[in-house]
Amino acid sequence: MGTIKVLLVEDDPMVREVNRQFIERVEGFEVIAMAANGVEGFQKIQELKPDLVVIDIFMPEQNGIETLQKIRQEQLLVDVISVTAANEMPTIQHMLHLGVYDYIMKPFTFQRMEQTLQNYKQFKRKKDTIQDITQQDLDELLQKYRNADEESQPDEAVLDLPKGFNRATLDKVLAYLKQAKQGASADEVAAAIGVARVTARRYLDFMEKRDLIKVDIQYGSVGRPINQYYV
Structure with a gap:
């Protein structure tokens, strides 16, 4: 599998640059373009055909939910990771129903982003190479997807959190x-x-x-x- 091409859609220039640096620190990923809102982002998806879109939700002109709805309506074959400050359960559920690979809430650590991208790389490798899939293959593929959040940890291993800690x-x-x-x-x-x-x-x-x-x-x-x- 070659380099995974990423389109980054984020309206805040400083956050956009930090996210770009985080993504490109992970081996096998390249940010091929960036967009400041959903309208620009959707156009670049159509033009550049990235493998992965990393998108914010709160943006001018066209927010992340509206953009993802258009992606699905047009049946564009691109995976999406949401990186956003939105922490309302209805918003999270909406994005999950629209098929985001993962949902990362700001602020987050580099390790959280790295774990998601590493999981996604393995997910994409299996998805792109398996032709006639078995139930076992499918179970492994979906399990890796479901475990993306569970496997993420802070910089040092914290194996057991005390009761009441999150x-x-x-x-x-x-x-x-x-x-x-x-x-x-x-x-x-x-x-x-x-x-x-x-x-x-x-x-x-x-x-x-x-x-x-x-x-x-x-x-x-x-x-x-x-x-x-x-x-």
Whole structure:
């Protein structure tokens, strides 16, 4: 199997560039074009015939759902991965019903993107090479698809999360800390990912004990010291 050609559809220029770099860090993938909205993205799908489209949902002119509906209506043979901040269950269900290979919520780690792309590469290899498929072949193909989320992990192996912990929240905390060059406090993490401070502190303490992150205690002239967490 040759290089997998990817079209990236994302309206935010900075996010678009970060996503491009993430995708091209994975061996066997090349971003052949980028689009700033669904209208432009749909035109490039027709013109360039990529293997895979990585698409946002919230975009001007034509959003990701409308674009994916057009792709299916026109029966364009392209696979789609959604990368978006949309976390409403009706939106997620709509995209899944329209046949996305995976649904990645922002913010996310490089490892989350890498795992999905590696799974997709294996999925595509089997799909493109098997002619007369057996039930066993089909089971293996679909199982790999279903397990894409389950196999994704943060930078270091976290085998068992404590009761009440959620891996998606863990990934969000890690993703935020990675882009916080000077580290961040529990208050800053909580505000950035939309959780209570006590929740952020629980995740930060857990990850610090597992050596996923480090903590630096900063003493000011007045008041209590502040813990700054960083990767």
